[in-house]
Amino acid sequence: MSDTTSDLRFPDAVVHFGVFFQGVNHSTVWSDPRSGSQLHPSTFTQLIRTAERGLFDAFFLGEGLRLREQHGRIHDLDIVGRPDALTELATLAGLTERIGLVATQNTTYNDPADLARRLASLDVLSGGRAAWNVVTTDNAWTGANFRRGGYLDHADRYERAERFVTLARRVWDSWDGEGFAPVTSADRFFDVEITPTVPRSPQGHPVVFQAGDSPAGRDFAARSADVIFSRHGTRHDDALEFADDVRRRVVAAGRPEDDVLVLPGTQIVVADTEAEVEEKARWVLEQQVTPATALSLVGQVWGEDLSGYDPDGPLPTHDPVIAVVDGTRGAARQGHDPRAIAQRWRAVAEENKYSLRELVLHHSSERGFAGTASQLADELTHWVRSGACDGFNVTPYLVPSGLDDIVDQLVPALQDRGAYPAGYVGTTLREHLGLRPPLTRR
Numbered sequence: 001m002s003d004t005t006s007d008l009r010f011p012d013a014v015v016h017f018g019v020f021f022q023g024v025n026h027s028t029v030w031s032d033p034r035s036g037s038q039l040h041p042s043t044f045t046q047l048i049r050t051a052e053r054g055l056f057d058a059f060f061l062g063e064g065l066r067l068r069e070q071h072g073r074i075h076d077l078d079i080v081g082r083p084d085a086l087t088e089l090a091t092l093a094g095l096t097e098r099i100g101l102v103a104t105q106n107t108t109y110n111d112p113a114d115l116a117r118r119l120a121s122l123d124v125l126s127g128g129r130a131a132w133n134v135v136t137t138d139n140a141w142t143g144a145n146f147r148r149g150g151y152l153d154h155a156d157r158y159e160r161a162e163r164f165v166t167l168a169r170r171v172w173d174s175w176d177g178e179g180f181a182p183v184t185s186a187d188r189f190f191d192v193e194i195t196p197t198v199p200r201s202p203q204g205h206p207v208v209f210q211a212g213d214s215p216a217g218r219d220f221a222a223r224s225a226d227v228i229f230s231r232h233g234t235r236h237d238d239a240l241e242f243a244d245d246v247r248r249r250v251v252a253a254g255r256p257e258d259d260v261l262v263l264p265g266t267q268i269v270v271a272d273t274e275a276e277v278e279e280k281a282r283w284v285l286e287q288q289v290t291p292a293t294a295l296s297l298v299g300q301v302w303g304e305d306l307s308g309y310d311p312d313g314p315l316p317t318h319d320p321v322i323a324v325v326d327g328t329r330g331a332a333r334q335g336h337d338p339r340a341i342a343q344r345w346r347a348v349a350e351e352n353k354y355s356l357r358e359l360v361l362h363h364s365s366e367r368g369f370a371g372t373a374s375q376l377a378d379e380l381t382h383w384v385r386s387g388a389c390d391g392f393n394v395t396p397y398l399v400p401s402g403l404d405d406i407v408d409q410l411v412p413a414l415q416d417r418g419a420y421p422a423g424y425v426g427t428t429l430r431e432h433l434g435l436r437p438p439l440t441r442r
Helices: 041-053 085-093 112-125 140-146 154-173 215-224 236-252 274-288 291-302 338-352 356-364 373-385 404-416
Strands: 016-021 058-061 100-106 130-135 183-186 191-194 207-210 227-230 261-266 268-270 369-371 391-394
Touching: 016 041, 016 261, 041 058, 041 085, 041 404, 058 085, 085 100, 085 112, 100 112, 100 207, 112 130, 112 154, 112 191, 130 154, 154 183, 154 191, 154 215, 207 215, 215 236, 227 236, 236 261, 236 373, 268 274, 268 373, 268 404, 274 356, 274 369, 291 338, 291 356, 338 356, 369 373, 373 404
Parallel strands: 016 058, 016 391, 058 100, 100 130, 130 207, 207 227, 227 261, 261 391, 268 369
Antiparallel strands: 183 191
């Protein structure tokens, strides 16, 4: 990069890395012979041990409370099912020493007393390495598993989540080393009297991640989270705008500007030469966006089954048949006007003479980073030191070997620039991330 130290807002900042194991997705190349079973312990063991060897701060698990569906049918292009995150992370805690363990857990379909206890248990058993990625759900599709589909208004989900986190923190604070005090609360979401059973860990509380991107989600993170997990991990200007917005909200919430770390999710492709980078990135993209996947993604916007269409032919000429995009295949386009999306896509396809699949490949190619280790080290260092983020939550395109090039090539290049630690700075996740003590214990 051409930037000098004086041009950068945080000239001494280092890159933080986490690894995000999604489970349900099409961005992981599950069809490759090198791909491991997403249920077999060896997959998780190899991936987390590679991440720990690379001094990653955390191993981050997504959550799947129901199999992905489309038009009422199980979507067989995504890998299906995955183990319970806390059960899995408890197993991995005994196989690792320093890396943090982040469990995505839902505030809509869990109970504060039970979840606070299970998170505290993981935190104690791991020696202070646990974290909670707080997510919300308001759709009837997931709720049907719990016999209360659609019961929670969209506008209420963050209010319930914030009350949930507040109660969990009170439970974690209630054990003072000699005894405990029951936690009571009565409001429109919770009427509880909780007797805690687990003491505090060396880091005090599990670290709280939050992944919302709406204004309400950002405000919730500014008030309640330690780390915000964003999807602004491809374009620097977009990431910087998001990070600055989060910092303003953090200050408005009465906290120091740097009290919430920003870790966007991203993909990283590393190769030895520029020609190999181009070839490898293209291979990854084409494996991720198969013809069937392209038809499925476009069909989500059009609101109909397009499996009978030719992926090498044009986009549908008729308008989408639904008013808004639903969330059954994820939230990336949820709530957006599909007719507006279709209009933009048609314009891009016409201008570039793209087929349906070529259009999806075009949009998918805008995700993440690709380069040599030296190029990527310069770029990621610039992102962190310019204030666009504090690090990255890496989604491997291949599991479990997808971190090997990052750990063996990119991490040493970052260390050569003084932009990556030479070792873990402590034993707890809060120490790895450089976080202050828990909000209620300052």
